[in-house]
Amino acid sequence: YPLHYSVFQGDIKRVSALLRTCDVTEQDVHGNTALHLAVMLGKKECVHLLLAHGAPVRVKNAAGWNPLAEAISYGDRQTITSLLRKFKQQSRETLEEKRPELLQALKELGDFYLELKWDFHSWVPLVSRILPSDTCRIYKSGVCIRMDTTLVDFSDMRWQRGDLSFIFNGHLRPNVSLVVLDNELKVFQRIRCEETEMEIEEEVDILMSSDVVAAQMSTKAITFQRAQTGWVFREDKTESVGTFSADYYHIGGILLESRKRREHLSAEDLKKNKELLDSLSRGFFHFTCMQNFLCLRIDPPPHPSPVKASAGDARALWPHLGRPMVVKETRKSLKATVAMSEEFPIRLDRLLDVLEIIAPFKHFLKLREFVQLKLPSGFPVKIEIPVLPTITAKITFQEFQARDSDFYPESFFRIPNNFKEDPNRFPDL
Template sequence: MLGDFYLELHWDFQSWVPLLSRILPSDACKIYKQGINIRLDTTLIDFTDMKCQRGDLSFIFNGDAAPSESFVVLDNEQKVYQRIHHEESEMETEEEVDILMSSDIYSATLSTKSISFTRAQTGWLFREDKTERVGNFLADFYLVNGLVLESRKRREHLSEEDILRNKAIMESLSKGGSLTEQNFEPVRRQSLTPPPQNTITWEEYISAENGKAPHLGRELVCKESKKTFKATVAMSQEFPLGIESLLNVLEVIAPFKHFNKLREFVQMKLPPGFPVKLDIPVFPTITATVTFQEFRCDEFDGSIFAIPEDYKEDPSRFPDL
């Protein structure tokens, strides 16, 4: 059974795009685990429209509470809280559908089929395996080879107007603009334009060669790209937490942005030890370096997993949750 502990990790985001690299945020996260309760403290509220919004947030998961009350986020500066529900209103669903119908279908997967690890070397004349301390832990450094981010983009459902509008928005963002300057509002439409009538008969379809069935519906407009990443990972056998235990904790907080990428990365077949420092590609142009600075088994006052009495509920404080 996983005991109670305190874990501290730091995120640093980098990009090979010079302008983007200057505005990317960093974050320091603190995770407390006691029994079936988990608390995450973070300083990064949001990163949208090329702007970083700082703050003081706490996500609290109470395993003993009812599902409707088990997950809450605290704004410690404004002293308000919001319960996180997984049910969306009808209007929110309609807005999300409108955005999807007028945007590219984009997916990105981290391919680890050909991944391998080799020991990182240090020194000019006399090369030796790189071993350094990361925080309080001695770690062996490895080069990650064959790490590929595969992205796919489809747009056969878009009109020419949609494509030109989306292109203008992306060009504005790349120059430091914002969505508000573009007066961005989803296009309201009842349905997509239906595809041309298909002339393929049922007999032709079922008699086609295995794996080569005739295409039905719209003709695909798909663009695929692959980017190979140079990454490093530092593995420590002194770290008292196992990877499986970390995955169990991340299972609770994984839906929140970059944590899901961390969870996907540590599921790979890593070298022996615990990954106390690693590089994670989170977008095609952005890589995050995660460092586990501190870990200790500890006991906490149960009050840190409760909503303070002077906090007021604000159901609309975080509209994206």
């Protein structure tokens, strides 16, 4: 691995020469790219040179960490900022590569009206009373989608109400194809493809004062068991969801594996993070926790020295470079319930195309992650999934109507003429 070795030695001239012929995406036996090594060793010149030549920021090594995670661990703000910008740029490029395929899938999917109901509930009684519900109305015509909703977002025990319309117009350029209308205030906001400098800096602040988290949902042991009904004579549960007959299943064996690195956090950071986590686990969220969230940082190691492990040393399996790791691992079993119907007119893979478009709404990301599981036969017309430690979401596809191609007027998927642009109406989108 000549490129890796040159980065290890900090030979910037040699790195520059090798980038003409070497594959910048190549991974060594530990899954590290040259960018991983440059970040972990604090070789800032090498980092910027590799980024300029398209080194991937999203690629994970054998331990499950990408270069951005290693940069946060090391603690150099300039490096974190550079990698975060490149991470977002590469994410946008990946989405743009998928755009033609997504538009073609929408063309092939018939036009429709779909009604989707969200109910959030909790085993904490006082919390359950104040949780929101929402009915989303989704309209699809050609390569255009409109979703009317009253719930702006739901995350970390925060939500915002309104009369909103989310519009995707596939006929327009990517940078203007996504827009949110506030029908009460008569304003609209385009969902930006790129963040402002202030937004990047704020995100870096949060990254530097938070755990570095690697989480994955393991479904190797997933099980589906038919739900039963009846006190004396037990039988499989089948009920109507809207106009669709559905078979109910209990889902087990879903394991959420989480690893948190915190070697870059100060004692004050750890204290604030614990207060925030405790408030969430009790079902309450204190905004003062977030307002005082940004704390002191631990400076980067002044002279990072690589660990040299002998062949007989257990560390030889994973020779970590840079700051010594502090990792907390947790595993949590999740349970869910799903009602599957063979009568629903849309295939599940087509639903994923629609959900990918409305992914800026964070609670829809949870739904999309779930329906990507290997579910029983049919369409999941009702789902109950955990979205926070004390909160479960029940999602019901309660109505579907096919539409003719000329049913919706073109103006239905455009910004009304009397609406004014407010680029900061929805800061989280």
